[in-house]
Amino acid sequence: MGFKGVILTYAREIVVDASKEVSESSTTAATTEASSLEAEQNPDIEAWRQGVLETVEMVGNGDILALKLTGAGEPAMRALLAKEPLPEEMMLALEQICKRAVERQARIFIDAEQQSVQPGIDDVALGLMEKFNVDGKVAVFNTYQAYLKITPATLLAHLDIADKKKFTLGVKLVRGAYINSEPRGVINETKADTDVSYDAIAQGVIKRDLGPFGKGKRPFPSADLFLATHNKESALMASKWSNELVAAGLPATKVQYGQLLGMADGVSCRLLQMGCVETDGSGKVSPEVFKCLSWGTLGDCLSYLLRRAEENQDAVGRTREEYLQLRRELFHRIRNIFV
Numbered sequence: 001m002g003f004k005g006v007i008l009t010y011a012r013e014i015v016v017d018a019s020k021e022v023s024e025s026s027t028t029a030a031t032t033e034a035s036s037l038e039a040e041q042n043p044d045i046e047a048w049r050q051g052v053l054e055t056v057e058m059v060g061n062g063d064i065l066a067l068k069l070t071g072a073g074e075p076a077m078r079a080l081l082a083k084e085p086l087p088e089e090m091m092l093a094l095e096q097i098c099k100r101a102v103e104r105q106a107r108i109f110i111d112a113e114q115q116s117v118q119p120g121i122d123d124v125a126l127g128l129m130e131k132f133n134v135d136g137k138v139a140v141f142n143t144y145q146a147y148l149k150i151t152p153a154t155l156l157a158h159l160d161i162a163d164k165k166k167f168t169l170g171v172k173l174v175r176g177a178y179i180n181s182e183p184r185g186v187i188n189e190t191k192a193d194t195d196v197s198y199d200a201i202a203q204g205v206i207k208r209d210l211g212p213f214g215k216g217k218r219p220f221p222s223a224d225l226f227l228a229t230h231n232k233e234s235a236l237m238a239s240k241w242s243n244e245l246v247a248a249g250l251p252a253t254k255v256q257y258g259q260l261l262g263m264a265d266g267v268s269c270r271l272l273q274m275g276c277v278e279t280d281g282s283g284k285v286s287p288e289v290f291k292c293l294s295w296g297t298l299g300d301c302l303s304y305l306l307r308r309a310e311e312n313q314d315a316v317g318r319t320r321e322e323y324l325q326l327r328r329e330l331f332h333r334i335r336n337i338f339v
């Protein structure tokens with residue numbers, strides 16, 4: 001059908017309830033316990049490493065492997081909550097996974113999670129990007145959640161780090177999946193505010209303009225953009241900006257798109273239909289679209305899908321529109337048999 005590839009994710013994940021405060025004593029105890037666990041081989045990390053390495057062997061050239069760091073279980077979770085470095089065993093596993101993915105010419109998404117663990121995830125992602133995103137190529141993407149008020153500032157700080165350390169920043173932009181478990185104050189007041197923020201960040205990165213991030217005119221650091229969204233308006237608008245820039249011969253950040261398999265297929269197909277837009281002879285721009293799917297045990301996959309259904313309630317609300325689109329297409333195909 002023209003899809004560029006798959007985003008494959010290993011379904012194991014942990015969700016923390018932010019309403020349950022992590023007390024200092026519990027984090028200290030957790031860190032101590034985590035350190036003693038590190039001494040031996042940790043079964044959670046080892047199970048995760050094996051599962052993810054199996055996933056890498058399933059992705060092909062150009063595909064993407066999505067990693068949820070808390071999938072490595074309690075030791076990773078505890079270190080991230082305590083704002084401690086990840087256990088060494090986990091860091092070695094991550095490097096091994098990234099190396100293998102690069103050998104297979106695949107890329108890696110480091111998924112964004114809850115704010116209680118995200119600063120640690122950002123640090124790990126920046127370290128991996130510094131190591132693997134060299135020579136203008138992006139092997140690793142970090143994820144940025146547009147529903148957070150702080151995200152434009154975080155992204156600007158990361159662009160600066162990438163610029164200073166001479167690596168290319170991989171920006172995967174999402175709206176954010178943890179609205180029901182995050183402290184409400186860190187998230188934009190309304191859905192409309194999140195939509196505005198999402199499109200402004202996407203536009204800033206595509207047009208290589210630091211304006212939306214509060215900085216005036218200065219060269220935009222090297223970056224690649226991946227828009228993970230089911231929102232048709234955001235996806236189509238980004239594709240339009242991208243086409244306009246390429247048609248005008250202006251610099252534009254490379255952008256790709258992704259949706260979950262079985263969700264917002266209408267958006268994915270609409271992007272594919274827009275493929276091969278002729279430009280002024282300097283080339284063709286076809287939106288590169290990926291479908292995201294998970295694998296793992298039945299229990300892990302069911303929990304994963306239930307969480308996705310919950311966090312995508314806006315998309316679920318749009319299913320009537322998709323139902324009507326499918327019905328129209330069915331009638332169209334049946335009519336074509338007889339005409």
Ligand SMILES: Cc1cc2nc3c(=O)[nH]c(=O)nc-3n(C[C@H](O)[C@H](O)[C@H](O)COP(=O)(O)OP(=O)(O)OC[C@H]3O[C@@H](n4cnc5c(N)ncnc54)[C@H](O)[C@@H]3O)c2cc1C
Pocket residue numbers: 007110111112113143145147174175176177178179187188189190191192194228229230231258259260292311312314315
């Ligand atoms: C391929 C892929 C990878 C993803 N990876 C991640 C990831 O790593 N981390 C992650 O957190 N999420 C991830 N998501 C999920 C994503 O963050 C969204 O939850 C989901 O895609 C729905 O948002 P949308 O852009 O598709 O569009 P829409 O359906 O238009 O937007 C829904 C989103 O808007 C925001 N929102 C809703 N109501 C309000 C409100 N009242 N105030 C403020 N904001 C509001 C929420 O973020 C909600 O999820 C991923 C999604 C995809 C498709």
